[in-house]
Amino acid sequence: EAGVAQSPRYKIIEKRQSVAFWCNPISGHATLYWYQQILGQGPKLLIQFQNNGVVDDSQLPKDRFSAERLKGVDSTLKIQPAKLEDSAVYLCASTLRPTSGRARETQYFGPGTRLLVL
Amino acid sequence: GIQVEQSPPDLILQEGANSTLRCNFSDSVNNLQWFHQNPWGQLINLFYIPSGTKQNGRLSATTVATERYSLLYISSSQTTDSGVYFCAVSFGNEKLTFGTGTRLTIIP
Numbered sequence: 749e750a751g752v753a754q755s756p757r758y759k760i761i762e763k764r765q766s767v768a769f770w771c772n773p774i775s776g777h778a779t780l781y782w783y784q785q786i787l788g789q790g791p792k793l794l795i796q797f798q799n800n801g802v803v804d805d806s807q808l809p810k811d812r813f814s815a816e817r818l819k820g821v822d823s824t825l826k827i828q829p830a831k832l833e834d835s836a837v838y839l840c841a842s843t844l845r846p847t848s849g850r851a852r853e854t855q856y857f858g859p860g861t862r863l864l865v866l
Numbered sequence: 867g868i869q870v871e872q873s874p875p876d877l878i879l880q881e882g883a884n885s886t887l888r889c890n891f892s893d894s895v896n897n898l899q900w901f902h903q904n905p906w907g908q909l910i911n912l913f914y915i916p917s918g919t920k921q922n923g924r925l926s927a928t929t930v931a932t933e934r935y936s937l938l939y940i941s942s943s944q945t946t947d948s949g950v951y952f953c954a955v956s957f958g959n960e961k962l963t964f965g966t967g968t969r970l971t972i973i974p
Contacts, residue, residue, distance in 0.1 A: 790870075790952050790964025791909070804961055837907060854899070855962070857909035 750774065752858035754840050760864045766828040769861045772821070773842030779803075781855065782815055782825050783839040791839055797823060830865045837862050868893045870965035872953055878971045879943055887938040887968045889953030897962070898929050900938050901952040909952070912938070943972045 753772040761767050773780050779798050783791035794813065796803040800820040808815070812831070817823040827834055837860040843853035869892040879885055889898075900912040912927070913920050915936065919928045924944075929936040940947055950967040 788966070790954070790966055792964070793961045796961065807961075839909065841909075854911045854914055856911070857901075860907050862907075 752840055752842055752856055754838075754858035754861055756861055757859065758862045758864075760866065761830055762866050763832055764829040766826065767830055767863065768827075769825045769838050769840075769863075771823045771825070771840030771858060773823075773840070774844075774856055777842035777844050777856070778820075779843045779845070779853070780817055780823050781841040781843075782823070783841065785837040785839055785860070787836070794825070827863075830863075832865050835863055835865045868895065868955055868957065868960070868963050870953060870955055870963055872951075872965040872968050874968060875966070876969045876971075878973065881943055881945060881972055881974050883943050883972075885940045885943060885970065887940070887951050887970075889936040889938070889955075889965055891934050891936075891953075891955045893934075893957065895931065895934075895955040895957045897956040898931075898936055899954045899962070900927055900936070901954065901964075902947075903950045903952060903967070905949055912951075940970075943970075945972045945974055948972045 755770050781796050782794045785791040794808045795805040795815045797817040800817050815825045839860045840858040841855040871890045873888045898916045901909050903909045915927045915929045917931045924941045926939045950969050952967045954962040954964045956962045
């Protein structure tokens, strides 16, 4: 089966510009996660969707970050405007079953999008 | 929130050597997962192991939940084992919290 797909793989922008990332989870996976991984650190959850509803967005900087999963399949994460500290790898992951907020299922990760903000 | 500490932060070994990676966590958990992030950034789930012991080929993991730690064993290391190993934990409905990882370098 195909894995989690993400695009673009790399993006370089200037501060105050906007950027969007796309994720297509494994077919049939109900739960989708966006993580931010800053160099030298572990991934940090930004937002979790179950089908097309938000389960957890407590760590999403909502003044500049937004995400949607309109049809319960693929998802888009947007940053507007970008800051220097947003430079990181943005990882998308998915799990098969609805988790009702519990992260006990094995998470399958995409290859990530490397963002550099100059 | 739960604190996750991993040790050692860096490990350099000769091919064929064995290694033990440790994950300590600050509170009760009912979900613990080990991941490998390869040099190209891809994260792969190795084990879901909130308690007990599991083995998969040259890798095995043990979690002692009552003592709040987990160990990942890698035997007969290969260069393809290089990368960063992360432990991630959660309890109840909480999100997974990742540690800062152990960077493993296997030298041919």
